[in-house]
Amino acid sequence: MSTQIEHLIIGFAVAIVIDTVLLLLGMKMIAKIRLSFGTALLTSFIACTLLFIIGPAFGFFLANHVVLAMILTTVIVFFVQAVLFRMAVEVTGQTLPAGNALSLLVILANFLIVPPIVAWFMGDFSKW
Numbered sequence: 001m002s003t004q005i006e007h008l009i010i011g012f013a014v015a016i017v018i019d020t021v022l023l024l025l026g027m028k029m030i031a032k033i034r035l036s037f038g039t040a041l042l043t044s045f046i047a048c049t050l051l052f053i054i055g056p057a058f059g060f061f062l063a064n065h066v067v068l069a070m071i072l073t074t075v076i077v078f079f080v081q082a083v084l085f086r087m088a089v090e091v092t093g094q095t096l097p098a099g100n101a102l103s104l105l106v107i108l109a110n111f112l113i114v115p116p117i118v119a120w121f122m123g124d125f126s127k128w
Helices: 002-029 037-061 066-092 099-112 114-122
Strands: none
Touching: 002 037, 002 066, 002 099, 037 066
């Protein structure tokens, strides 16, 4: 039981770190906007917290329709992250033309990059 909790906590922390790095680099490269580290970290924390709450909730309520639960979670988190990114950029006084693309990049990173990193960190590639 404690191993599962450790995996969950480490996965959450790694997701926030990767999201923060992607947000800082993506904003700078895609939109030519510099965010402060604190704003990027807070935005990533809120987005990851939402993903880690909504994902299991949809999985629980739609247990017989797992694919539908994954699609709904991805769509809802995509739009919420796009709104969060736009709000973070408005703090700087600029506009974000490619917020939706950046949101999709962060979500794909959560699904494709975070599990192998957590498995490598924990030393067990059979978990993902």
